[in-house]
Amino acid sequence: MNIKILSGVSQFPKKNSTHHRFIPFFANHSNAINIVMLRIFRQVALWEAISTIFLFFVAMPVKYVLPRFMEIPDDIRLGTVRIAGSIHGFLVVIFVVLLIACWQSYNWKFKRVVMYFAASLIPIVSFWVERDVLKIINKEKI
Template sequence: MSNTKRTLKQFCNVALIEGISMVVLVAFSVLKRTTDYEWAVLGVTYVGWAHGLLFIAYVYLLWMCADRYKWKFRRVVLFFVASLIPFAPFFVEKQLRREQ
């Protein structure tokens, strides 16, 4: 597998995992604010930390794919905004898998 295809595959995988981490983080955040569960606070802390790292990986791989595939600015902005909206990274991942 070439480096270019490997980068796109990594971006797809990170988009999926980043989307899952955002949904889990939102769930822990709601639990933290609506319950007295101590583990909800820990969930926000650790899932938030992991989600932050995944977000950085997502943005880095987005930049790498944009450079290698010469994506239009509009697409890059759309994919970046998708990283900020719960469930939207799943659509990014699905779109990229269709294109592979």
């Protein structure tokens, strides 16, 4: 290995050097990295709320109410709830996983976690979770 020595100092940075190539790209942006999980959680909370409303107020009425007024094929009637329910179920699982991850990462109180989970079960109230997490994100940016 040929290392060029100029005036007694090698051109390669020392092992413990703060040379820019050896500093992770996020080292100076730790606050931005901390906000990323909150932003993802906020988006999942929003989409989980939308999927709950869609499931309760669109898919379930198509399955149970609409057949009383008009003829609807079974595949459409059952498929709407199956598809909307699957999407909603997936988002609920992601929501709970991210809720637990945020609880651990940000040292949230147990009361907050329970309130967020309970709010996610009620269709209209679940939008509050998204708004509350947005307030937390705005506080973190300061």
